[in-house]
Amino acid sequence: xxxxxxxxxxxxxxxxxxxxxxxxxxxxxxxxxxxxxxxxxxxxxxxxxxxxxxxxxxxxxxxxxxxxxxxxxxxxxxxxxxxxxxxxxxxxxxxxxxxxxxxxxxxxxxxxxxxxxxxxxxxxxxxxxxxxxxxxxxxxxxxxxxxxxxxxxxxxxxxxxxxxxxxxxxxxxxxxxxxxxxxxxxxxxxxxxxxxxxxxxxxxxxxxxxxxxxxxxxxxxxxxxxxxxxxxxxxxxxxxxxxxxxxxxxxxxxxxxxxxxxxxxxxxxxxxxxxxxxxxxxxxxxxxxxxxxxxxxxxxxxxxxxxxxxxxxxxxxxxxxxxxxxxxxxxxxxxxxxxxxxxxxxxxxxxxxxxxxxx
Numbered sequence: 001x002x003x004x005x006x007x008x009x010x011x012x013x014x015x016x017x018x019x020x021x022x023x024x025x026x027x028x029x030x031x032x033x034x035x036x037x038x039x040x041x042x043x044x045x046x047x048x049x050x051x052x053x054x055x056x057x058x059x060x061x062x063x064x065x066x067x068x069x070x071x072x073x074x075x076x077x078x079x080x081x082x083x084x085x086x087x088x089x090x091x092x093x094x095x096x097x098x099x100x101x102x103x104x105x106x107x108x109x110x111x112x113x114x115x116x117x118x119x120x121x122x123x124x125x126x127x128x129x130x131x132x133x134x135x136x137x138x139x140x141x142x143x144x145x146x147x148x149x150x151x152x153x154x155x156x157x158x159x160x161x162x163x164x165x166x167x168x169x170x171x172x173x174x175x176x177x178x179x180x181x182x183x184x185x186x187x188x189x190x191x192x193x194x195x196x197x198x199x200x201x202x203x204x205x206x207x208x209x210x211x212x213x214x215x216x217x218x219x220x221x222x223x224x225x226x227x228x229x230x231x232x233x234x235x236x237x238x239x240x241x242x243x244x245x246x247x248x249x250x251x252x253x254x255x256x257x258x259x260x261x262x263x264x265x266x267x268x269x270x271x272x273x274x275x276x277x278x279x280x281x282x283x284x285x286x287x288x289x290x291x292x293x294x295x296x297x298x299x300x301x302x303x304x305x306x307x308x309x310x311x312x313x314x315x316x317x318x319x320x321x322x323x324x325x326x327x328x329x330x331x332x333x334x335x336x337x338x339x340x341x342x343x344x345x346x347x348x349x350x351x352x353x354x355x356x357x358x359x
Contacts, residue, residue, distance in 0.1 A: 036149030037130045039137035042296050049289035051080045056290045058083055059097065060112040061090035061198055062155070062277070063231050063252065066311035073306055074297050081290055089229050090114040090198025094121075101127065106284035109291035110298075112154055114230070115198025116276045117343035119151045129281040129288070133296040135317065140299070144276075144316045151280035154298055155307055156314040158250040158334065159203035159230065159273040161266040167243040176269040177211055180219060180246055187223040190233045190242035193359065195350045199230035203247050203273035204349055205342045206335040210270060216356050219246065226359045237263055247273070251312030254326060258312075267327065271335040 040046075056074075060067050064087045071083035088096070090113045100107055113119070122128050128150040136145050136152045144153035161180070163173045167188075174180050180189060194201040208216065225242055227233060233248030238261050245253075250272075256263045279298055285291045297303055301319040308315055308322065314329050322328055342349075 035147055036132050036145075039132045039134045040292065040296070041134050042293065046289055046293055047078065050078065050287075050293040053287040053290045054080065055082045055084060056287055056294045057086065057107055057109045058112070058294070059086045059093050059108045059110075061088065061093055061114045062112055063087075063249070063311065066251075066307060066313070069310055070298070070303060070306060073303065074294060077297065077302075078293060081293070083294065089196040090118065091194075091196055091201065094118045094198075097122075106282065106286060108282055109285040109287050110279060110281055110294050112277055112279050113198055114275055114277045115201050115342065116278055116337065116339035117202075117346065118198070119146070119278050119280055120339055120343050122280065122282075123148070123150050127283055129283045129285065129291075131281050131292055131295060133299045135296070135299040135301070139318055141316060146278075151278040152299065153276050153316055154279035155277040155311075156316060157199075157275050157277070157312075158267075158314075158332065159199055159247045159275060160245075160250045160253065161268055161272075162234065162237055162245040162248065162253045162263055163266065164237050164240055164243050164262050165264050166262040167240060170264070173264070173266060174244060175266065177207070177215065177246075178270070180244065181215070181222065185222060185244055188243040189219075189222050189246050190225040190227060190236045190244070190248075191219075191246035192227050192230045192233055192248055193357075194353050196228040197230040198277075199249060199275050200247055201346060201349065202275050202337065202339075202342055203230075204353060205345060206273040206337065207247075208349065209338075209341075210335055213352065213356070216353065220356050220358075224357065226357055234263065249312075254312035258325070265327070267332045269333070271333045274334040274337045276337055276339070 067085045067087055071085050074083055093113055097108060130149040132149040140152055161174055192200040194204040230249045231252050233245040234252035234256060236242050237245045238256050253263050253265045279295060281291045281295050301317055304315040304317040304320045307313040308320055
């Protein structure tokens with residue numbers, strides 16, 4: 001993908017003030033939203049225009065059941081507008097859009113990626129539409145909305161350690177990333193790949209920065225089962241194919257635990273990698289009014305509470321509530337996200353990781 005500047009490779013120069021999104025430490029912007037368009041309310045005229053278009057094409061790396069439930073909630077609220085969910089790993093979403101735009105195919109309306117650095121590239125290439133939903137303007141912290149109004153943090157979650165409670169006693173479970181290097185876990189660990197998953201790309205960047213590549217080299221000696229998506233380690237854990245999950249979606253583990261599956265989350269003492277999943281609209285969206293309506297819906301308290309309650313995700317909307325029984329986000333030590341650094345180092349991270357794990 002050398003066309004359109006959509007590769008991680010090359011001479012990326014991030015626009016002034018744009019850095020990464022995170023709940024603690026780093027931000028989408030160091031400036032106020034002075035350059036963003038005014039917020040747009042959902043009006044009868046917008047709804048009518050969206051219904052005339054009749055559909056939305058949504059590319060997402062969100063877990064498919066959650067993405068589909070969000071789509072159904074939108075369709076129930078705005079009858080006559082169908083949401084077509086196209087779900088795959090974040091890196092595949094990025095590649096697909098790059099290939100489509102290189103061929104002048106403009107199929108996607110709204111995108112969500114678990115790799116926030118993708119939005120830096122799309123913004124740099126001028127293919128995102130500035131659009132600010134009212135809820136984003138009124139309620140979202142400045143660090144969770146792009147200064148030019150081109151994207152905002154639709155979902156927040158963690159990449160965590162977890163264990164199968166049928167195979168591991170609580171007192172024996174690892175409490176840190178360092179614990180995973182214990183010989184007793186050899187042949188019992190599963191983890192996902194940064195070349196497929198945006199969550200794992202982001203997590204791998206944070207972990208190599210804070211723990212060092214030596215940690216990964218030592219982990220590779222543990223006979224790790226390597227899978228693709230960040231949703232795969234929780235599945236392997238639940239099935240008992242592995243006793244320990246080195247990384248993967250917190251939200252899958254919470255969903256499983258709350259439905260009685262034998263899994264338990266672990267928030268590592270070194271800090272759990274923090275993942276930001278923004279939403280954005282493309283300028284050449286084939287259904288621009290429906291895209292705006294869907295984008296606005298995604299940031300409402302209704303949709304945000306849905307992804308918390310059903311999806312096991314976190315939200316920065318102040319009108320939402322954390323689900324009872326879950327560890328409050330404020331009580332979890334997290335690593336810091338840095339989407340700009342992930343963009344610059346993404347190719348080298350994948351290359352080094354592949355060499356270490358030979359996958």
